[in-house]
Amino acid sequence: MTVETMIEDERWHDVGIADLAERAVAAALARLAPGSWEVSLLACDDTRIAALNATFxxxxxxxxxxxxxxxxxxxxxxxxxxALPDPQDPELGDLAIAFDTCVAEARAGGVAFADHVTHLLIHGTLHLLxxxxxxxxxxxxxxxLETEILATLGIADPYRG
Incomplete structure (x- = not known):
């Protein structure tokens, strides 16, 4: 499994987004589609993700x-x-995640930032599947499924409480 991370917003470096992404995507794929898959991740800010959201x-x-x-x-x-993806085509797709929105949501929910980002990366991976x-x-x-996968990483159920 490979996660190719492109960091546009430098703040993502400080939280170790590449490591978080590897861990989250690997956990989701281990549960649902073990194999040698490829995922690309764009770690960006709200301005960039709003433009992507508008376009797509x-x-x-x-x-x-x-x-x-x-x-x-x-x-x-x-x-x-x-249906499980075709192992002959290892590319699952692309994800983009926005720093500002993730920070605001984690604060509002009283959740550790890394845990929230991990949850969102698992959520996005499920969409790719x-x-x-x-x-x-x-x-x-x-x-x-998100709750089960998060539990394997020692992260509490984000839908409770």
Whole structure:
């Protein structure tokens, strides 16, 4: 498993984003799709992610994490597991994460910054694997998987309390 991290916002260096990304993505893939996968990560600021969000989702606002799967991998039915990616094509896709939004969310939630970033990177990786939260059944499945994966890293359930 490889996570290629491109740091645009220097503040990400101080929190060790490359190490956090390796740990988070590896944990998600170990649980759901063991193999030699490739993920690219852009560690940026709110201005950059707002521009990406506007371009790709038509929403000109900052968000915490964005994902671009290399292939459509959605589940056949709400709440079902998506098909595993093709091991002959190791590229899963790209993620982008915004420093400012992550800091604000972690503070507002009273959560350690590294734990919050880890959660968001796991969340984004699940999107790369074809998971979504378009309906309640899919959202429940994603939350359950995120919680399970975070627990393997010693991180508390972000949906409790």
């Amino acid at each position: 989702r038509g929403k000109a606002i900052a968000t915490n994490v964005l994902s671009w799967p290399s292939d459509e991998r959605g589940a056949a039915a709400p709440g079902a597991m998506p 074809g998971f979504d939260h378009e309906d309640d059944a899919d959202g429940d499945l994603m939350e359950r």
